[in-house]
Amino acid sequence: IPFGKIPILEVDGVIIHQSLAIARYLARDSGLAGQTPVEQALADAIIDTIDDFMTLFPWAEKNQDVRKQAFDDILTNKAPELLKDLDTFLGDNNWLVGKSVTWADFYWDVCSTTLLSLKPDLADNYPRLLALRERVQALPAIAAWIQKRPKTIM
Numbered sequence: 150i151p152f153g154k155i156p157i158l159e160v161d162g163v164i165i166h167q168s169l170a171i172a173r174y175l176a177r178d179s180g181l182a183g184q185t186p187v188e189q190a191l192a193d194a195i196i197d198t199i200d201d202f203m204t205l206f207p208w209a210e211k212n213q214d215v216r217k218q219a220f221d222d223i224l225t226n227k228a229p230e231l232l233k234d235l236d237t238f239l240g241d242n243n244w245l246v247g248k249s250v251t252w253a254d255f256y257w258d259v260c261s262t263t264l265l266s267l268k269p270d271l272a273d274n275y276p277r278l279l280a281l282r283e284r285v286q287a288l289p290a291i292a293a294w295i296q297k298r299p300k301t302i303m
Contacts, residue, residue: 150164150166151164151166152166154166156168156171157171158171158174158175160174169196169200172196172252172256173193173252175252176192176251176252177189181250181251181252181255182251182252183246183247183251184247184248184249185247188246188247188251191245191246191247191253192245192246192251192252192253195235195238195245195246195253195256195257196252196253196256198231198234198235199231199235199256199257199260200256202227202228202231202260203260203263205223205227206219206220206223207219207220220267224264224267224268224271228264228268228271229274232271232272232274232275232278233275235257235275235278236275236277236278239277239278239281240277241277243281243284244281244284245257245281250284250285250288254281254284254285255285255291257278257281257282257285258281258282258285258286258291261278261282262282266302
């Protein structure tokens with residue numbers, strides 16, 4: 150296991166590590182990375198922006214008081230800026246990048262599901278972002294997975 154961490158994906162005997170590298174590979178392989186090199190770069194930029202935000206959270210913090218204070222601060226003071234920027238970027242489009250769904254839309258759905266589990270009203274002022282989640286979750290394969298996936302807190 151490279152660098153001693155998971156997740157990993159083995160493709161033709163080659164081990165790929167790092168979750169976003171794996172996701173990027175799978176997105177390209179399945180046609181979800183964007184239709185042009187510019188769309189691919191924009192999708193990557195959106196994902197990196199969301200990921201930069203998600204890494205602000207002290208997920209491994211064991212002191213629950215410290216953890217709660219940090220989470221509350223991030224959700225109250227930093228999340229609105231991210232949501233405003235994502236909403237502006239999305240505009241009146243159906244998808245974050247291009248004319249069809251990309252892995253950027255999937256990443257928004259996954260991360261927003263986590264964020265909304267922490268603060269259910271977080272995106273109430275951003276109906277276009279909530280509608281994007283609904284479009285992603287209505288895709289037949291995604292909808293089927295949601296129905297059968299294990300139920301978890303986040």
